[in-house]
Amino acid sequence: MSASLFLALLLFMAIPGFALGWVQSRRLRADAVAGAKKGHHSRPIYHGLYTALRTIRPGIVLFLSWVILAPWLLDTILVHAHPELLPTTDARELSLWLSRTADPGRMAASILEADPGLKAAIDHRQDYSQGLLLFLTLLALSLGLVALRRAVARIAPDFRARIHIEHSVMTFLKVSSTFSVLVTLGILFSLLWEALRFFQLVSPWEFFFGLQWSPQIALRSDQVGASGLFGSVPLFAGTFLVTGISMLVAGPIGLMSAIYLSEFATPRVRTWAKPMLEILAGIPTVVYGFFAVLVTGPFLVRFGSVVGLDVASESAMAAGLVMGIMIIPLVSSLADDVIRAVPQNLREGSLALGATQAETIVRVVLPSALPGIAGAFLLAISRAVGETMIVVMASGMAANLTANPFEATTTITVQIVSLLVGDQEFDSSKTLAAFALGLALFAVTLLLNVIALRIVRKYREAYE
């Protein structure tokens, strides 16, 4: 008895559920006098849907509770029914052992042979799981049949099946929209939780204002976490340096191309130029990373040696330039939208006063679109701040607190990657630092997005 079979059975039950309701409703209609058909509140299809939904509803509830509760339930049964199999009483090791029994596929056969206790536990767990699921299936079937009987009995000319169906659909829509909100909240809380654990080991003061970042020191497990250096200022500085460079590239180029596309380009040019620009947005960031490492970095080094600058092979400049190219389509596409949203009658008003097209753009169109353009820039900045792949590949790992764009630097995202990649204890301050950084990054981009969206919305209202 597997879970997928359970689901299939559930869906199969919907068919007779629908049929019975539909047939019953049609029979009632046929019995009615020809002229009285209007007296029926709902059409047969709604009655059918109603009975079908009622039939599978107990099963859906049971299935969802099974999915949510099964691991915990099986763990509990295993612990209480077979205390002789448990290898240890330590809570943490026990939970590890239990998680192994739940996932035997991951383990090599040799491990199972060497540990008969574990193997027995796995078998027991599977038996319990099968038994429970079978019980749930029978329960779902019988409850479904009872519900079907009741639902069919309720069908009557004045029974408002359509209203019930509409309510069900609305509930489904509500659940769907709540889902993404809940996921966001879940991510936020897990970040918050781990970050709080981090701040128990390292003081927030040091994290937010410390000028040195060197989490490697805390790697030795016998060392106290706080003796690593977790000053995040260099990371923020590096992040803003790279972001700043990328915006210096993407801002002007994106804005100028938006002005060209929206004000000067003929429709024919637009039809191919805009998709071309947007293709840039579709290139995976890893590819941009290649480009930064293989082209931009070496080019900057050569350029530096010609001009007499000391350029590191991995530098904020290389990463920032390429990231800027990556963001151009974002800026130009958003700015193009807001510039085109400026009402045509403002342009005409300016032109009719004898302004040239350039004067009209500079003095009327751009000022009108300014809030929207600012919003576009903020969205682009938050994209740049959160960008990972290019900086991982091109900007280096050294947490230098420097304003020199030709030195190696590092960003928050790069450090999160390096902190979490590889084997390490999950509750070391090094690992937990990644969550604190993630939380800080989340806060920054959330703030930027909220401001940007608010500005854009305000700007839209201005013309209504």
Next chain:
Amino acid sequence: MRHTIPKIMLDRVSLPESAAVADSDAVPESETKMQAAGVRVTYGEKVALSGISMEIPARKVTALIGASGCGKSTFLRCLNRMNDIIEGCRVTGQITLDGQDVQDPDLDVAMLRSRVGMVFQKPNPFPKSIFENVAYGPRIHGLFDHKEDLERIVLTSLERAGLLNEVKDRLDEPGTSLSGGQQQRLCIARTIAVNPEVILMDEPCSALDPIATARIEDLIDELKSNYTIIIVTHSMQQAARVSQFSGFFHLGELVEFDSTEAIFTNPSDTRTKNYVTGRFG
């Protein structure tokens, strides 16, 4: 300026037999400011205007009337070449301003538009302060040397547009904060500030209530002593109230052009008669 003899020209090519030349005695004496001859406008394949010829007298109000889509706005936009910015729009024929060819490709369109201003159907103040809205034209044309001159221009323009008393205490507030009628007078002030010779008005009152409309009409009446005004309107009462000359457009043709009095009391074309008496359109 060159034409001192009053002359109302009807395009004989485009007119049916029934159209008669207007009685020249009924026409007030005036000089010609703008002249159109055989103007034809096409949007792609579609012919919007054919063979429009008329002489627009200086310092008078000329009304263009006719049903929606008859081409009167299109004709108005030819006069300051606003049709240039419309994709696929082609204008042929001759249009002159004081004898100077408006269609000349070498002509500076910005200069033309500073002489032939335009007020639009929907008030379109810039998202700037009231003061800056009016100062916009003088600024781009460099019409002043000192800040005091600019202030004088702005205040005079607002005064002439009959708006000064209502806004003199809040010149720094956004132009969009005004009521619809005030916004439209602000747009007129903005147009006056550039000191044009001709003002084109494209249904300037169609978005306004009757009281605001009456104010604009009074204003038009005052302005005509200094400016040549051409107004497109849907309201025949309005045309009768404010204009001295009227042209009736029908399906892209100028059916009749005459003194307003003649158009409304003694039209020579039956279509004009039907329209002004409300039988169609």
